[in-house]
Amino acid sequence: MLNFEYYNPTRIVFGKDQLGRLPELLKENKAQRILLTYGQGSIKKTGLYQSIMDVLSDFHVVPFQGIEANPEYTTLLKARDLGREEKIDFILAVGGGSVIDGTKFIAGAMKYDGDPWDVLDKKEGCNFTEAVSFGTVLTLPATGSEANSGAVINRSEFEQKRVMGGPMFFPQFSFCDPTQVATLPKRQLANGITDAYMHTLEQYITYPSGNLLQERQAEAILATLVEIGPKVVENPSDYTLAANLMWCATHALNGVLRCGVPTDWVTHMIGHELTAFYGIDHARTLAIIAPRLYEAMFSGKKEKLAQYGKRIWNLTGSEEEIAKKAIESTERFFQSLGIDTRISDYTENHEGVEARVREVFETRGWTAMGEREAIDPSKVEEIVAAAI
Amino acid sequence: MLNFEYYNPTRIVFGKDQLGRLPELLKENKAQRILLTYGQGSIKKTGLYQSIMDVLSDFHVVPFQGIEANPEYTTLLKARDLGREEKIDFILAVGGGSVIDGTKFIAGAMKYDGDPWDVLDKKEGCNFTEAVSFGTVLTLPATGSEANSGAVINRSEFEQKRVMGGPMFFPQFSFCDPTQVATLPKRQLANGITDAYMHTLEQYITYPSGNLLQERQAEAILATLVEIGPKVVENPSDYTLAANLMWCATHALNGVLRCGVPTDWVTHMIGHELTAFYGIDHARTLAIIAPRLYEAMFSGKKEKLAQYGKRIWNLTGSEEEIAKKAIESTERFFQSLGIDTRISDYTENHEGVEARVREVFETRGWTAMGEREAIDPSKVEEIVAAAI
Numbered sequence: 001m002l003n004f005e006y007y008n009p010t011r012i013v014f015g016k017d018q019l020g021r022l023p024e025l026l027k028e029n030k031a032q033r034i035l036l037t038y039g040q041g042s043i044k045k046t047g048l049y050q051s052i053m054d055v056l057s058d059f060h061v062v063p064f065q066g067i068e069a070n071p072e073y074t075t076l077l078k079a080r081d082l083g084r085e086e087k088i089d090f091i092l093a094v095g096g097g098s099v100i101d102g103t104k105f106i107a108g109a110m111k112y113d114g115d116p117w118d119v120l121d122k123k124e125g126c127n128f129t130e131a132v133s134f135g136t137v138l139t140l141p142a143t144g145s146e147a148n149s150g151a152v153i154n155r156s157e158f159e160q161k162r163v164m165g166g167p168m169f170f171p172q173f174s175f176c177d178p179t180q181v182a183t184l185p186k187r188q189l190a191n192g193i194t195d196a197y198m199h200t201l202e203q204y205i206t207y208p209s210g211n212l213l214q215e216r217q218a219e220a221i222l223a224t225l226v227e228i229g230p231k232v233v234e235n236p237s238d239y240t241l242a243a244n245l246m247w248c249a250t251h252a253l254n255g256v257l258r259c260g261v262p263t264d265w266v267t268h269m270i271g272h273e274l275t276a277f278y279g280i281d282h283a284r285t286l287a288i289i290a291p292r293l294y295e296a297m298f299s300g301k302k303e304k305l306a307q308y309g310k311r312i313w314n315l316t317g318s319e320e321e322i323a324k325k326a327i328e329s330t331e332r333f334f335q336s337l338g339i340d341t342r343i344s345d346y347t348e349n350h351e352g353v354e355a356r357v358r359e360v361f362e363t364r365g366w367t368a369m370g371e372r373e374a375i376d377p378s379k380v381e382e383i384v385a386a387a388i
Numbered sequence: 389m390l391n392f393e394y395y396n397p398t399r400i401v402f403g404k405d406q407l408g409r410l411p412e413l414l415k416e417n418k419a420q421r422i423l424l425t426y427g428q429g430s431i432k433k434t435g436l437y438q439s440i441m442d443v444l445s446d447f448h449v450v451p452f453q454g455i456e457a458n459p460e461y462t463t464l465l466k467a468r469d470l471g472r473e474e475k476i477d478f479i480l481a482v483g484g485g486s487v488i489d490g491t492k493f494i495a496g497a498m499k500y501d502g503d504p505w506d507v508l509d510k511k512e513g514c515n516f517t518e519a520v521s522f523g524t525v526l527t528l529p530a531t532g533s534e535a536n537s538g539a540v541i542n543r544s545e546f547e548q549k550r551v552m553g554g555p556m557f558f559p560q561f562s563f564c565d566p567t568q569v570a571t572l573p574k575r576q577l578a579n580g581i582t583d584a585y586m587h588t589l590e591q592y593i594t595y596p597s598g599n600l601l602q603e604r605q606a607e608a609i610l611a612t613l614v615e616i617g618p619k620v621v622e623n624p625s626d627y628t629l630a631a632n633l634m635w636c637a638t639h640a641l642n643g644v645l646r647c648g649v650p651t652d653w654v655t656h657m658i659g660h661e662l663t664a665f666y667g668i669d670h671a672r673t674l675a676i677i678a679p680r681l682y683e684a685m686f687s688g689k690k691e692k693l694a695q696y697g698k699r700i701w702n703l704t705g706s707e708e709e710i711a712k713k714a715i716e717s718t719e720r721f722f723q724s725l726g727i728d729t730r731i732s733d734y735t736e737n738h739e740g741v742e743a744r745v746r747e748v749f750e751t752r753g754w755t756a757m758g759e760r761e762a763i764d765p766s767k768v769e770e771i772v773a774a775a776i
Contacts, residue, residue, distance in 0.1 A: 001402075001566075001628060001631040001635070003402065003404065003405075003406060004402050005401050006400040006402065007397075007398075007399040008396070008397075009395075009396075009397035010395075011393065011395040012392075012393065012394040012395070013393050014389075014391065014394065014648065015389070015390070015391025015392060015648075018391060210628035210631070210632070211632075212616065212632045213608060213636050214635075216608030216611055216612060217605060217639075219604070219608070220604030220607070223604055224600045224604060227600060228600065239389075243389040243598075244389070244598070244599075244600045244601055247389070247601050247602075247647070248601050251601065251605075259402065259635070260402065260403075260631070260635075
């Protein structure tokens with residue numbers, strides 16, 4: 001087990017009919033002037049927006065509508081400017097991972113004097129060192145952003161995604177209400193399940209490293225998602241199913257699974273490029289890349305793939321056979337949720353995509369990735385080519 | 389799934405050779421005058437005391453030696469007085485669950501003007517409302533106290549144990565170094581494994597309630613402890629085994645397992661009385677009571693017992709048979725660690741113990757306990773009688 005630090009101070013308020021706690025938690029955080037960030041307006045249709053405004057009648061609330069899926073840098077700068085103008089002292093993000101990720105950026109950018117792109121671009125000496133406090137009301141279980149301190153920001157004009165984070169980007173609190181799941185379209189539900197599943201696999205399908213509890217904690221999430229995944233897509237208003245999905249998605253990326261373990265986030269790194277190029281939903285890019293990455297890196301991952309195949313899919317045979325069948329089972333699981341697993345299922349315009357992705361990795365100097373540092377840009381090219 | 393709140397702000401610093409981080413974390417917590425609380429002095433023999441003093445050369449450190457297993461109220465009052473005299477602004481607990489529990493009490497009592505026994509005795513209007521900040525250096529994986537906000541305090545003169553807690557009793561940080569496990573006697577190791585196992589069972593052996601992830605999170609801990617338990621007692625200097633034990637014990641009681649689930653802490657409640665009467669090690673009282681409690685409450689717990697039997701012990705047969713065999717397997721597991729599971733193994737002086745425990749429960753008005761509120765004092769008497 002590698003040395004590690006674990007710290008996660010976010011308060012999770014989980015369950016139905018909990019919004020009455022919101023004013024109290026805002027007061028504990030000395031919030032008075034609140035920027036309410038949200039997406040394209042679905043929360044107005046579902047009634048959530050009004051429910052929140054009703055309980056916030058004692059606060060000065062400034063709404064900011066329009067954070068996109070894959071939160072867009074230029075949109076977030078507008079929110080930053082509004083936040084500064086309105087002397088905002090707390091941000092309440094109401095939405096899924098994109099709204100919450102975008103809010104983390106806004107919270108940092110409001111307190112940053114320079115050009116915040118320098119921070120995202122990791123320019124030397126450029127860091128967010130403080131942030132406006134914020135909380136979240138989660139509408140879509142998927143990314144785990146409600147319980148971690150990371151974010152992914154998109155800048156379409158450059159066709160680029162950038163990651164950011166740091167200890168000041170933990171939400172002060174997150175309301176997780178499983179009844180929100182019933183308001184979601186099937187596509188978003190399937191994406192959420194896939195995203196949570198892949199967050200777990202990327203902290204698990206590496207090599208055996210004696211992290212017996214962490215492996216079983218990962219398997220707990222995987223087994224639960226396999227059990228409930230297709231059912232919750234069919235019956236999103238089943239509270240028990242929805243609650244389990246929501247709690248799985250939070251746990252998949254709240255920092256527990258990575259404690260002391262090697263990880264391999266290359267599926268995410270490649271997936272981000274596919275979203276940047278083609279606008280393919282984030283979760284779907286992961287379902288496209290993961291099976292091909294596991295095939296390409298098979299010799300280094302086969303022991304964990306076999307453990308996964310036995311414990312999650314009850315597969316039998318030789319270690320090698322089980323490991324191979326585990327990849328097939330994973331791909332079929334995504335397909336059972338209605339997720340296509342090939343780039344060509346999403347775009348006809350894929351010629352040369354493998355070289356484009358390789359070039360991005362080369363430009364960024366990403367030459368030794370994955371848990372064994374064995375993935376270089378030419379390996380990335382091979383993986384993407386196999387995923388077309 | 390029941391509604392719940394989860395909040396745990398303790399920073400865990402896990403691994404070997406991490407004490408160099410201590411000064412930085414103390415400075416972040418504005419610590420200048422530190423009360424260093426510890427037990428009977430084993431940390432001087434192992435060298436840990438000196439290692440800590442070496443890294444704390446920039447701080448004013450006041451040592452307080454002598455917190456007992458089952459931390460004793462009168463001892464803790466002496467520490468409180470010393471802390472006040474020395475104008476202590478931070479407490480560093482170095483030890484196992486007893487030292488850490490005792491430190492939580494000291495931290496609250498230092499800031500409390502009245503008689504702190506009133507707080508432990510739950511006298512109306514008597515509460516700890518603030519506490520001196522504290523951190524921990526864990527030496528014994530067992531209770532999870534390093535990552536939660538609860539404590540159990542002993543007052544021998546009354547033959548009583550009292551629980552306390554609250555959000556200000558989370559450690560600011562906890563250093564968890566698995567190499568400490570190698571310094572422990574077999575008896576303490578066996579106790580630690582048993583304590584962590586029972587913390588998990590008490591949040592798991594209830595009734596099915598649709599908490600699919602939480603059940604599997606509990607099973608992850610149980611399966612890991614079954615896998616490593618006897619091995620780590622034999623080979624406590626095996627770092628991987630020790631690290632898994634330490635991380636299991638933390639997770640067994642850091643608040644995650646109880647999220648949204650029914651719990652049954654009656655084994656602990658009865659066990660505390662056996663410790664108060666006879667001085668039997670806390671963990672051993674749990675191993676004595678749990679099998680008999682599961683037999684006495686069999687009809688209400690058999691579904692979860694059967695799930696546990698299948699998933700942890702790979703048992704086969706009818707549901708009823710599996711559930712019964714699961715109890716036997718649990719008792720044998722404790723015995724395999726060297727833990728005796730009968731009161732008469734520890735004392736000859738057990739006549740009338742069942743009536744004494746019943747009377748305590750009656751006096752306290754504990755009449756409807758367990759996940760179904762089906763355990764009353766006469767049921768407690770039956771369980772204790774069966775455990776002799």
